[in-house]
Amino acid sequence: VGRLAIAVHGGAGSRSRPEAPAEEDVQAALLRALEAGRTTLEAGEAALDAVVSAVAVLEDDPAFNAGRGSVLTEAGTVEMDAAVMRGSDRAVGAVAAVRRVRRPVELAHALLGRGRDAILCGDAAERLARDLELETVPEETLVVERQRERWRRRSASPTLGTVGAVARDSRGGLAAATSTGGRAGQAVGRIGDSPIPGAGTWADSTTCAVSCTGDGEAIIRAACAHEVHARVRAGATPAEAAAAATAELARFDGTGGLIALGANGELAMPFTTQAMSRGWWEGAGRPGTAIG
Ligand code: ASP
Numbered sequence: 001v002g003r004l005a006i007a008v009h010g011g012a013g014s015r016s017r018p019e020a021p022a023e024e025d026v027q028a029a030l031l032r033a034l035e036a037g038r039t040t041l042e043a044g045e046a047a048l049d050a051v052v053s054a055v056a057v058l059e060d061d062p063a064f065n066a067g068r069g070s071v072l073t074e075a076g077t078v079e080m081d082a083a084v085m086r087g088s089d090r091a092v093g094a095v096a097a098v099r100r101v102r103r104p105v106e107l108a109h110a111l112l113g114r115g116r117d118a119i120l121c122g123d124a125a126e127r128l129a130r131d132l133e134l135e136t137v138p139e140e141t142l143v144v145e146r147q148r149e150r151w152r153r154r155s156a157s158p159t160l161g162t163v164g165a166v167a168r169d170s171r172g173g174l175a176a177a178t179s180t181g182g183r184a185g186q187a188v189g190r191i192g193d194s195p196i197p198g199a200g201t202w203a204d205s206t207t208c209a210v211s212c213t214g215d216g217e218a219i220i221r222a223a224c225a226h227e228v229h230a231r232v233r234a235g236a237t238p239a240e241a242a243a244a245a246t247a248e249l250a251r252f253d254g255t256g257g258l259i260a261l262g263a264n265g266e267l268a269m270p271f272t273t274q275a276m277s278r279g280w281w282e283g284a285g286r287p288g289t290a291i292g
Helices: 023-042 047-060 104-114 122-131 145-152 216-222 224-233 238-252
Strands: 005-013 080-086 091-098 119-121 163-168 174-180 201-204 208-214 256-262 275-282 288-290
Touching: 005 023, 005 047, 005 256, 023 047, 023 163, 023 275, 023 288, 047 080, 047 104, 047 163, 047 174, 080 104, 080 201, 091 104, 091 122, 104 122, 104 174, 119 122, 163 208, 163 256, 174 201, 174 208, 201 224, 208 216, 208 224, 208 238, 216 224, 216 238, 224 238, 224 256, 238 256
Parallel strands: 005 208, 091 119
Antiparallel strands: 005 163, 005 275, 080 091, 080 174, 163 174, 201 208, 208 256, 275 288
C-alpha cells in the first residue's frame, strides 16, 4: 500500500548542442511517457508494466537516443541495448546490440516474462522478437536525419537521449527500465551499462529502483545502480545513496546521472553532467519536468 509514483529520464549530457532536439519537444515527450506510466499504475497494474509503457513512448519518439532516433555506431549502424528489472523478485530481462527491433524495452520485458535467459544479444534476440511477433523493422526506419548528420560529422559529443523509468505500484512493488542506442560512434558490438543489471539498471522492492545514464564504462565500473541499492540497504536515504553513487563516477573518469525511487516512494534524480532531462509524478500530485 502507499503512493503510486513514476519518474522518467531522457538522458544525461550537455545541453543545446546543434544536434539536440528542441527542449519543448523533449519535455512534452517526457510528460506523455509519465502519463502512460501513470495510467498503467492507476489501473492497478504492476510497476514493471508502468516502466515498460513509459519507456516505449520515449523509444517511439525520435527526439531520444533509444528505438527510433538512436545514435549510430562507427559503422553507421544502429545497435540498441535495453533492460527491465522487477523489484519484487529481482527478475531481469535485457537485450544488447539489437538492430531491427522497434521497441527494445518490449523485447526485454518479454524475455523477463519467459523466465529463462536474463540477457540475450544480437541476432538471437532479434529472432526471439520475430517469434514473439514483436514489431521488427528495417534498420533505416530507426535512423533519423539528425543522427545521420551527426555521424557524417563524426560528432561523438555526449548529448541527452538515453531513456529510463522507475515506478512504484499500489502493492509497493518497484521496477526499473532503461533503453539506449548507446554512445554516438561506438564500436560495433560494444555493449554499454544500460542492459547490465547492477550497472545501468537495478530494482529491489525493499530498497530502490534505479535507471542510470551517462558514461557507460564508468557506470559499469562503479556498479552504479547497485551502489545506490547497497547504500540504501546499509541505511542511507535514497537521496543520499543516489548522490554518493553518482559522485563516484568521477573516480572512473566519467559523468552521468540517475533516477532512483525508494521503497517509500522517495525520489532522487542527481546528475554530474550539465543537464539531465527528467520527469516525475507522485500519486495526487501534478507531473513535473526539468532539463538543467
Ligand atoms: N549510458 C549509455 C551508454 O553508455 C549512454 C547514455 O546514457 O547516454 O550506452
